[in-house]
Amino acid sequence: MIVINAKNISKTYNPDKVPVHALNHVNLEIKKGEFTAIVGPSGSGKSTLLNIIGGLDVPTEGTIELGGEDISKFSDNELIDFRLKHIGFVFQAYNLIPVLTAEENVEFIMLLQKQSEKDRKARTVELLTKVGLKDQMNRRPSELSGGQQQRVAVARALASKPEFILADEPTANLDSHSTATLLDMMANMNEKEGATFVFSTHDQRVIDKARRVITLEDGKIVSDEVR
Amino acid sequence: MIFNISWKNIWRNKLRSGVVIGAMILGVWALLFLFAFSDSITNNMVGNSIKYDYSHIQLHNKAYKNDPTFNNSISGPNEVETVLAGLPQVASYSQRLMVSGMVASANSTQGAMIYGIDPEAEASVTYLDDQLAEGTYFTEIKRNPIVLSQHMAEKLKVRLGSKVVLTFQDSHNNITAGSFRIEGIIKAKSPRINEGVVFVRKGDLEKLTDWLQPQEIGIVLQDIQEVELVKAALQTSLPALEVASYKDLAPDLEVMTQQTKISKTVLMVIIMLALVFGIINTMLMAVLERTKEIGMLMAIGMKRIRVFTMIMIETILISLAGAPLGMLMGYLTIVYFSSHGFDFSAYAASLEQYGIDSIIYLSLDASNYFMLAFTVVVTAVLGAVYPARKATKLKPVEALRKL
8 A cells, every 4th residue: 555655846945046956857756664764865856855755845846645645735834743643853963852850852743643541651661671672761962971871862753653664864863783683673664563654865874674665866766776 | 732742842942931921020119119119209299288287187377378367267167176075086186276387497488377276185196295396385385385396496596495476467456476495306207387386375465366266277187098988978067168178279289199109110111021022032033943833833733723722821931931930029129128128318308308207118009919910910911922923923834834
């Protein structure tokens, strides 16, 4: 079942001054449960495509459907609501809330969804146990290593049981061991939670782990390899 | 959780937050202190004028104000006293026979209002005996004693026991004079009395003027708050007389009180404006520093209204954190100076001219604390709006790109 459907997506920055064409008529379909890596050199449009898929940015041209809904027509508030309910994000720089503990960071998104305290606590413990940080749940981000912070970020992304996990260069700041641990963990969760994972990366270790690799160059898809 | 995050965010940069909290403590403390100081000086001056001069209410013949002659005296003073005795709010009253004249000593002559009084009744109304600096209060000299102010004594170059001659028109329009001996010199707390009023016994003045009816009755109430109530009651009971409260008699006192209120408001607005800009500056820095984090919050699904609320709460908390401490410090300062007082003895002579005591004991009505607390909340909200709006204007995708 196709859950991400990008049709003829183009994105031009500074259209009135010095136009930069980040994406050129990109068409892309991703099925439910896929573990996909979008790769390409810097400036190829990976992050832009991921941002558009995640509803963080709007295309200059074309439409993007997630779970059958055309999010390119959504208002700002509708997009925020959609992201909250359906998308989990993992960022390159972890982007945890520094004043909250690991537990509170994971719980935060469920709080925004107004889940009951009982459900929040149970899900938080479950996820932090899965990412191997149950013993570190009362620590703040500054008290965790980069790898541990990114694992908390993954747990946070999965907390609301989203249909889509979008990860922008999730391993860029991690060492080999942390990268391997994180990838194994995400692959495992992809299987167990059933969420559709899309990465933007140029990390070969991530590419090796992906079951589908889409390559972008100059804002265009130049290859689409399903393994 | 939003409250929790807001509270924790305050303490991210302890020094910066500390500066805002410290400014608020200092601002609130300074305002309370200045409020108490200006209120206490004004109240002292107004209070002294009421207590030692105008009393709460005065009764006159309706024509006396425009034509202050014997013919415009209070007719039937005994009936008036019966009315006053029937009012439970009235604490004391004093009849005054008044005549304008000259006071002459061997060295000098001064114009003065000569008040013929019942010493005991007058003491219960204007506390003349309490103001005695030298001598006695109508107890020692049997024949024609006079009490006058230090200022008048200096101008006349007289002292206790000196003889002065009072010259004035009697009720038959004849120039008459009487010799009086100084029994007491008062340190008058009313500038008007200090400048030009002398006191003799009513009986002595009655003989010299050949007139018995008083021109004025000064009244002191149990509670100053009941002035308007008693004034209305007296006006009904004594329609032939003019009933004037101290506000009618000395409108400048009311002007002074209003002026103090306006000054306090202006001062408060200035200090609060300075604090608003300080708060805005600090919170704007905090928002700009956290651009990426705020972008992330919106990216993962935090609505703009929640981001707005978070920054508002954060700003209000940082603003209000210092206010209670500032209030406590202000209160303690006022309590201390309410018993110890501010000693302005070095400026006593200047202050006396305005009827202000040389030692000022601070006091502040509770309503000032409530007004200030309300203003601090308004200040905090005003200071919060701009940074909070700034935060909500961020676009997640752009904010996330910030370093």
